[in-house]
Amino acid sequence: MGFDQYHEPAAELSAETRTFARMCANLTEEAEAIGWYHQRISVEPDAASRAIMHDSLAEEYKHFSMELEFLLRRTPVWRETARGILFQSGDIVELGNAAEGDAEAATAPATDSAAADGAGLGIGSLQGRA
Template sequence: MGFEQYHEPAGELSAETRTFARMCANLTEEAEAISWYEQRISLERNPAARAIMQDSLAEEYKHFSMDLEFLLRTKPQWREIARGILFQDGDIVANGEASERAAAGGTDGGPPAVPPGSSLGIGSLKEQNQ
């Protein structure tokens, strides 16, 4: 893979952004490994070989989960959205939409989202300062 995870010049990116990109690449690689093991296990007829692969698969689950947790800890909005989706009953898409709306409402510590067609109020602030 090399340095293909960067879409901007690496030297211009902060150390935090480079670490984030590395962890995203790690997460992707763990997901690929999970898929490979699942495919191999589904075809493997030898019980001993299958058991070894299943043990390896459990390691990949652990690594994927650790990578995801690291990433979620670095991005509060992502973590907030994930909380509304992961380990929840009901419709996954509906949970995702509701979670995204809730996070856009400012629960990530950032400013609330501005609904389409509304004003940020910059004009009214400009008038107050004149």
């Protein structure tokens, strides 16, 4: 059985990238499972069955959250963007737009003028030394 999670030849991908792809696939699968449980719970007439499904749903929330945290810890720009959106009040789209700008600014390379005087690298005091 083949795996469709890679869009590039797997042999050319680093182990870190393959792990990242697997965790992204896991995150997707957990999100799908959460959606399935919500649908099943909404139509299940038996209270005992619904209670078991709610318990299973809680496990899916936990797994999704753990996988998301794993990915965020390894992707600083994603984490920075998420910080500006998650657990915030206000318009989600506005928060997203602001967070995207903040993350871009935090990861942007130094400007030409900053790089030219060494300020962007924090080595201004080393200028002029041979």
